[in-house]
Structure formats: C-alpha cells, structure tokens
Amino acid sequence: MDLLALADFNLVARFGSFGEAARATERPKATLSRRITELENSLRLRLFERGPRGLKLTQEGRALYERTGALLAELADSAAAITSGGEQPRGRLRISAPVLFSHVAMGKLAATFALKHPEVRLEITTEDRPVDMVEEGYDLVIRVNPDPDENLVGRVFLRDRMVVAAAPVLTRRKEEPAVSAVLRRGDERTACWDVSGPEGTSRLSIRPVAHLSSLIMVRDMVRLGVGAACLPLSLVSHDVATGRLANWGDVEGPEIALWTLYPSRRLLSARVSAFLDHLKDAFPLGTPEELAAYAGSDL
Structure with a gap:
C-alpha cells in the first residue's frame, strides 16, 4: 500500500473535504483527489461518498481511517523525535476535560505544563459529554467514572467522594420533616440523601429550594446558608477545615x-506521556484533599 496515498486519505478524512485539506496544506485540490482515487482503485474499495453536500466516509473508509490515522501520527512523532535527537515532547496536544475539574485545576495544570514543555501546543476543551477521540481528534480525555470502552485504555489519577455540606x-x-437543599440540575427527583457518619447511616429528607447547573454555584449558595447540598469533598474540604462549612457526612x-x-x-506519544507524568506529579496520592490543596494554592 502506498503510504503517501494513505497519508493523503487521512488528511482529507480529517478535514472532511478536498478543498479544506488543500488549503490547510497548500497543495492542489486535484492532486489530493487523484491520490484518493488511485488508493480506492488499488484497494478496490470506495472510501468516500461524494455528494452535493460534500464528502462522507463510507463504512470501509471509516474503518481504514480509525485503524491507520493513529499509526500515521505515531510514525510522524517517531520521525520528529529522531530528527530532533530525542523524545522531547512537541506538537499539538488536544485534551477534553470535565467542567468542574477544569474550573478548579486545569488552568494551573496547563500553565505549569506549558512552562515545562514549551514546544507542546495545548488545546483544552471543557465539556462533560462523552467524546469520540478518533472522530474528534483528541489525544487524551479526562472523564469521571467513564463507561467501559474496549477501544480505550486509561488509569485513575484522582478519587473523590460526595458529602453533605452546610x-x-x-x-x-x-x-x-426535611432540610432545605440546593441541588444540581438533573437531580430534581432526589427526595433524600443516605448519609453515613460516626453514628452510622441515616436518611435525610430534603426540600429543594434551588436547582443550579454548576456545583461551584451550588457551593456558593451553601456558603451563604441557603441550604445543604451534596458536593464533592475536594470542593468543600478547605471550607470545612476553616469552619466556614460543616460536613454532615458522606453520601x-x-x-x-x-x-x-x-x-x-x-503507542503513547511523548507529549501524552509527559502530560500523564505531569498529572502524577501534581496528584501523587490522588486524594480529594490533594485536589483541594492544589486548587487553592498559588502557582
């Protein structure tokens, strides 16, 4: 198989059109189109459906893109490492991270990583939805309790737990009969919390007074005495330690x-490996208290 033609196929698949791929690489559109046609003929497969709305990968084309895109990227990384004389992290690193973790820690993590690895260009997207790493071009994703995925591997780097704070x-x-409660949107049907403490587990009935989309907003309302809330320990541990909030127990x-x-x-690229090491250095124990201390400390 012609690796150059395969690289051109991945390029067009990533940009979604011959025109966008041609503009991004400053190559003739006709050349890219001819190379894709030659690849389709050699494989005896149709890789793109060409229609009035543009290109769309066929089932065979998508399978080829998913299986070869990462390998070609790895070849490029290896070539760059060899020509530069080492495995120095460099290039673009795309990361998707959940909203709450991004708000409390990702800014500092990104800054310290950028200072340590100036040749890596970070692109961080904040979102809670599951992303398709191959389709959307992410190198690394951070997720809370993700569903099993046979196409992905990973590791736990932080653990937290929910507590009732007031x-x-x-x-x-x-x-x-019930305590005033501030809830996160999506928990509207919650009627009680099972709370465990030194005296055992008890059921706490609640009366919702507000529904907010952000746990940080929930915490801010709780600080002002509006009601109790179920919050991550990492988000309230500092307030509990200083007496600003009381911890009623684990949920x-x-x-x-x-x-x-x-x-x-x-194989993990040097830049992904470097960011994983960066997380391990930031959270060696992976505890809620460690995350709280990291988020509250200065750079």
Whole structure:
C-alpha cells in the first residue's frame, strides 16, 4: 500500500473535504483527489461518498481511517523525535476535560505544563459529554467514572467522594420533616440523601429550594446558608477545615474516580506521556484533599 496515498486519505478524512485539506496544506485540490482515487482503485474499495453536500466516509473508509490515522501520527512523532535527537515532547496536544475539574485545576495544570514543555501546543476543551477521540481528534480525555470502552485504555489519577455540606447556621433538627437543599440540575427527583457518619447511616429528607447547573454555584449558595447540598469533598474540604462549612457526612453511593483515557491501539506519544507524568506529579496520592490543596494554592 502506498503510504503517501494513505497519508493523503487521512488528511482529507480529517478535514472532511478536498478543498479544506488543500488549503490547510497548500497543495492542489486535484492532486489530493487523484491520490484518493488511485488508493480506492488499488484497494478496490470506495472510501468516500461524494455528494452535493460534500464528502462522507463510507463504512470501509471509516474503518481504514480509525485503524491507520493513529499509526500515521505515531510514525510522524517517531520521525520528529529522531530528527530532533530525542523524545522531547512537541506538537499539538488536544485534551477534553470535565467542567468542574477544569474550573478548579486545569488552568494551573496547563500553565505549569506549558512552562515545562514549551514546544507542546495545548488545546483544552471543557465539556462533560462523552467524546469520540478518533472522530474528534483528541489525544487524551479526562472523564469521571467513564463507561467501559474496549477501544480505550486509561488509569485513575484522582478519587473523590460526595458529602453533605452546610453552613454552620443551618442545623439538622429532628423535629423538622426535611432540610432545605440546593441541588444540581438533573437531580430534581432526589427526595433524600443516605448519609453515613460516626453514628452510622441515616436518611435525610430534603426540600429543594434551588436547582443550579454548576456545583461551584451550588457551593456558593451553601456558603451563604441557603441550604445543604451534596458536593464533592475536594470542593468543600478547605471550607470545612476553616469552619466556614460543616460536613454532615458522606453520601452513600459510588466513588468518584477521575480517569485519563487514550486509544489502546497506539503507542503513547511523548507529549501524552509527559502530560500523564505531569498529572502524577501534581496528584501523587490522588486524594480529594490533594485536589483541594492544589486548587487553592498559588502557582
């Protein structure tokens, strides 16, 4: 198989059109089109459907793109490392990270990584939705309790747990049927929390007073005594330590685990390996208290 033609195929597949690929690489559009046609003829497969709305990968084309795109990127990384005389991280590093973690830690992580590896160009997207790493061109994703995916491998680098936190002015009275609560949007059907503490597990009935889309906004309302809330320990541990908030106990439920994920069918590039090491250096123990301390400290 012609590797140059395969590289041109991956280029066009990534940009989604001959015109965009030609403009990005300053190569003739006709040359790219001819190379793709030659590749299709040699494979006896149609790789693109060509229509009035542009190009669309066929089923065979998508399979070829998913299996060869990462390998070609790895070849490029290896060539760059050889010509530069070492495995110095360089090039673009695209990362997708969840919203809350990005707000409390990714800015500092990105800054310290950039200072350490100036030849890496970071591109970080903040979102909670599951992303398609191959289709969307991510090198690394960070996710909370991700679903198993046979096409990805990864590791846990941080653990957290949910606690019920409230301002000291808000007390739990046995005579009250329910406590005022600030909830995150999506938890509208929640009627109670199972809370465990030194005295065992108890069920706490709640009366929602607000629904917010951000846990940071939820915490801010709780600080002002509006109600109690179920929040990650890392987000409130500093407030609990200083007496600004009270920890009523752990919420029964699955542990929160933050994972780094990357494609399993490729060797890790130097830049991905460097960022994984950077996370390990930042969170050697991977505890909620460690994340809280990292987010609250100066650069």
